[in-house]
Amino acid sequence: MVTERSQRALDISIVGMRRRHIPSVLRIEARVYPRPWSAGLFLSELAQRTSRAYFVARHKGKVVGYAGIMLLGDEGHITNIAVDPDFHRGRVGTRLMLRLLDEARDRGARAVTLEVRRSNLGAQAMYRRFGFQTVGLRRGYYVETGEDAYVMWAEGVWTPGYERRLAEIRESLQDGHAEEDA
Numbered sequence: 001m002v003t004e005r006s007q008r009a010l011d012i013s014i015v016g017m018r019r020r021h022i023p024s025v026l027r028i029e030a031r032v033y034p035r036p037w038s039a040g041l042f043l044s045e046l047a048q049r050t051s052r053a054y055f056v057a058r059h060k061g062k063v064v065g066y067a068g069i070m071l072l073g074d075e076g077h078i079t080n081i082a083v084d085p086d087f088h089r090g091r092v093g094t095r096l097m098l099r100l101l102d103e104a105r106d107r108g109a110r111a112v113t114l115e116v117r118r119s120n121l122g123a124q125a126m127y128r129r130f131g132f133q134t135v136g137l138r139r140g141y142y143v144e145t146g147e148d149a150y151v152m153w154a155e156g157v158w159t160p161g162y163e164r165r166l167a168e169i170r171e172s173l174q175d176g177h178a179e180e181d182a
Contacts, residue, residue: 006144008039010090010091010092011059012057012058012059012064012089012090012092012095013057014055014056014057014058014095014096014099015051015055015056015057015058016044016054016055016056017042017046017055017066017068019043020151021056021063021075022039022043022065023039023068024040024056024062024063025040025042025056025063025066026039026065026085028064028065028066028083028160029084029168031084031085032082032083032084032085033082034142034144034145035143035144036141037080038177041050041174042054042137044054044111045068045079045089047069047133050069051070051072052068052070052071053068053069053071053100053103053107054066054067054068054069054115055067055068055096055099056094057092058125059087059092061092061162063084064083064084064086064087064090064092065081065083065084065087065092065093065096065121066080066081066096066101066182067080067081067082067096067097067099068080068081068100069104069112071103071104071107071109074109074110074111075109075110075111075112075113076103076107076109076111076112076113076114076157077098077113077114077128078102078112078113078114081093081096081097081100081123082139083096091121091173092135093126094129094169094173095173097126097127097130098166098169100112100169101130101154101157101166102166104157105157105158105163108158109157109158109159110155110156110157110158110180111130111153111154111156112146112153112154112157113151113152113153113154114127114151114152115149115150115151115152116139116143116149116150116152117147117148117149118137118147118148118149118150119147124150124152127152127154129169130151130154130155130165130166130169131154131156131157131162131165132152133153134151134152134153135150135151135153135155136150136151137149137150138150138151139152174182
């Protein structure tokens, strides 16, 4: 786990996910999810360039997180986001969310949705900072554990007010004052 002292120094770059990143992504998947996605599923998602966007977070050349979004019409749906447990609390999730929301806005999304495990309080707090609100519950959504998922939406992601929210989050990253995420 990243210590508070090292959080400020963590140099993270966010780049488009490529085939060569998949082995590293799968290692993280296996560490954080009871039922990880397969290489084939990631390859299928990457092939759908007009409606999908996937990114990896790198630290010193090593993939330490990844995220994806599906964009259809004026809505985005975050399909996957994960951070290597050794890099939790290093604001990697925040950086990935910023990139996903920039992509959604660039592609004309007006709202973005996601599902999150009911037990994942850290991720829920991060999503709330990004303006997501809980709007529903999917019972037994995670079939491998039977856990429920909250459905969360962020509306108005295209507005100047939302742009200001993102700017404040970016500024907090530079200042080292952001609460941390998954």
